[in-house]
Amino acid sequence: MEQLCFGVDIGGTAVKVGLFTTEGRLVEKWDFATRKTKEGKEILKDVADFIKEKIQILKLDMGSILGIGIGLPGPVKDNGEVLELPNMGLGHFNIEKEMQELIGLKVKAANDANIAALGEQWQGSGKGYHNMVLITLGTGVGGGVILKDAILAGSNGAGGEIGHMLVNYKEKDRCGCGKRGCLEQYASATGIVRMAKRSLSSNNKASALQNIDNISAKIVFDLAKEGDALAQDIVSEACRYLGIACANIAQVIDPEAFIIGGGVSKAGEVLTDQIKEYYEINVMDALKNKDFKLAVLGNDAGIYGGARLILASNG
The missing domain is CATH 3.30.420.40 (ATPase, nucleotide binding domain)
Incomplete structure (x- = not known):
């Protein structure tokens, strides 16, 4: 049976x-x-x-x-x-x-x-890894940590709240959690739109974003792929903060791989490639060369x- x-x-x-x-x-x-x-x-x-x-x-x-x-x-x-x-x-x-x-x-x-x-x-992009981190980029930023094939949940089951890591000490706007400078303020879909609107109000670069009423994270990534300089700057900033966050995570738990999921991950390798680039800049030598992959189970x-x-x- x-x-x-x-x-x-x-x-x-x-x-x-x-x-x-x-x-x-x-x-x-x-x-x-x-x-x-x-x-x-x-x-x-x-x-x-x-x-x-x-x-x-x-x-x-x-x-x-x-x-x-x-x-x-x-x-x-x-x-x-x-x-x-x-x-x-x-x-x-x-x-x-x-x-x-x-x-x-x-x-x-x-x-x-x-x-x-x-x-x-178990059955997705993390298959074959015993130690990995999933980062989900959607309306917010979520995450989960797997160590030795098991969930790292913490004492109250709240382990893996990656989106509220502090990545920018100079941020003046508050995150939905009440803090300032959380990863979620830059790397989530809403965070990318927030950065786009902020950039448009303070940047003189010509951009197709100036002609769009309802900006979305997808639009920002699509324009970045087409060579729009301002959109590329926004994507680079989001990936820089993600790279810093991954470096900080690695220096605590030393995973084999980072798996990037959520709606924003549909941007593809332009996202994982840049995250990895900024990760390498910000992590100690002993922790370089981790794998960065896109989630596949949706x-x-x-x-x-x-x-x-x-x-x-x-x-």
Whole structure:
């Protein structure tokens, strides 16, 4: 009898679910809208009911299912304790205990960015590395650290919050976290747009950006590839701060590789090449020549990581 497991990625707008073999083959995947009612408790029931329904429809033997791995958008302690998920209305609770009671299967949970890193390490661009860092460049900057094939979660499950590393002591604008000079202010999609608007107001270089009302990170990267000097400066600045951040991370954990994901990573090798260039300038000699790669699992990284999480907990 083939053994299987479920990987679940609970997001603010949608819940993604995947059914996997123990070798990492994705058998089938689904998604459904996240329901936010009654202080968020409906979310857990919805996930349990959805999986139980799929088990019935697919006529799966409960004995063949090793469990469920879940990613959540917030810190999760190693024992499954969640202190708070404010965006979902969930307060202090134990996700593993409550889900196990709802579904009757073993449950293991972790932060969503951390399980995305685990997914990329298992079946994505990080395959073959035992120590790696995933950096996701989207609306914000997230990350996950894998050391010796396991998530580095920290004491409260908040390890890997790469986006709020301080990279510019001179910044005067505040980040959404309340600090100033965070990586997220320069390397996220919103950060790149912020830098573009700032550059347009203070720079005399002629640029196609001056004729665009709704600037996006994609537009900035596209113009940079076409040779627009101002756009190239903005991309270079974002990559410089990313290179500095990666150098600082390497000097603490010494990974084999950095995997760059998220919507901004669609810019391609123009991004990874420049990050690596600035990394080499800012890192000590003993830590040079790390690999920099683009993530390949996209939005499925979380469900892959969830599956890997539960498989690892079963030994």
